[in-house]
Amino acid sequence: MNLEELYQEVILDHSKRPRNFGPLPDATVTVRGDNPSCGDEIELSLKLNGDQIEDVKFTGQGCAICMASASLLTLKVKKKDKAQAETLLTGFKDMLTAPEAPESNEALGDLQIFSAVRRFPQRVKCATLSWRALEQALEAHAGSVTTEEPAS
């Protein structure tokens, strides 16, 4: 899939009409994700009930890839348990950042359209921002994540 096809699919379906977009008043954990290099900012909120993700919503603004990725994330992890969400998370990150491109991963479903982003290193951060936020949220750590590596 080339970038234009990716955009066709992603944009028509998600970036213009993001799903689960808005505040989540009874959230149990909220993580803010920030990509300082392009100004993308999203806030991902989860309502956790034990290990179950009862509800998930996001707010913010960013490029089409960032918004569509966050929108699809919410659809994928809602009503899943933590272990299932973590499997998706690992699969998504591997698809984009593993040194060797993995074989197609059917479990990722629609998310596989993002595999094209792999060839555009500068855009990988856009696609993974909401997933980094999810990673932190699953550990039930409210706070913020950034695409930039912090100083050690």
Add this chain to the structure above:
Amino acid sequence: MAAGERSWEEIRKDFPVLDQEVNGRKLIYFDNAATSQKPLSVIEAMTCYYEHDNANVHRGLHELSNRATAGYEGARARLAAYIGAQEEEIIFTRGTTESINLVARAWGEEYLKAGDVVLLTEMEHHSNIVPWQMLAQRRGVKLRFIPITPEGTLDLTNLDQLLEGVKLFSFVHISNSLGTINPAAELVRRAKAAGATVLVDAAQSAGHLPLDVKELGCDFLALSGHKMCGPTGIGLLYGRREILDAMPPFHGGGEMISTVTFEGSQYKPSPYRFEAGTPAIAEAIGLAAAAEYIDGIGRARIWEHDQLLAREGLAVLSQIPGIRILGPLDHRAGLVAFTLQSAHAHDVVSMADQEGLALRGGHHCTQPLLRKLGVPASSRASFAFYNTIEEIHRMGEILKKVQAFFA
């Protein structure tokens, strides 16, 4: 074109990198404000040095070292001539960023104390903000900023008040985000009259228009080689001789000392005192070749062509629906940053890249400025003399397509 001048078409052929396809389309390189392309003469000067003369400078007693020293010091002389300075006033650095850090460290720590004011502007690149913030943390100096007008020029209404008590004024000559050309000579004159030491960031102007530090009257001037057709990793700091002579060193090490004992060291005079370690010799030689190349065309002629491209770029971009152009609409340099209502800058730049058009997307290292303008990120087209009107028209077609795609 005057008699005997090479045509722009012919000049473009000096840049081998421009003759290629990207993503199946003819490359249009409009990211010149980030880094310019290099002509064959620069590439060959560096290759020639490595093939024939490579050795360390200053210390060697053998033939190759003599040649390397002659090449390196010859480059200093060429760059001094390029900006109207004396050789002793040219310190080679890695670029504008290191030049400004050198002033902040060596000059700032010697002469500034807690409560002293450093005046900057709101349109500075991070490289002319962060070193001063670091100095503020170490020394307790205060930073003050000249505000910008809604049009993207400096608001000089209260300049006299802003200059009160200022020890150092450091400002950008041409804004890399707004394309604004600041009235450098006037700013220097007024700041000097108020008793301030003045640094000019010439990163975006050095390769585009005639520069003369004596005419400007500034105390320091910083520039980067790679933005003026030279290699990366080399730039310079001009410092007025009296200031450099009194200034303590920056880095310590070889090359910058006259004698070293276990108890202490004596430093060489300027500019060597500020060049510790083996310098970027090939890069300095490449930068001198770039200065030679640019002056071969003529900076006045380059600036005239820049202005033509700037006007055409603005005219073409203005026709794109939903566009917001950052910065002034006239009297500006050949770079235009913009936002599209329908698409984020990163989407614009990625889609343009698919058409072979190289733009820049993001904050262009001016985060505080973009925040003030209420723009999270912008796309930027920046031109050089080897770009053509046809390329600008092609950019217009590509961006119209991108706009329609995301609308």
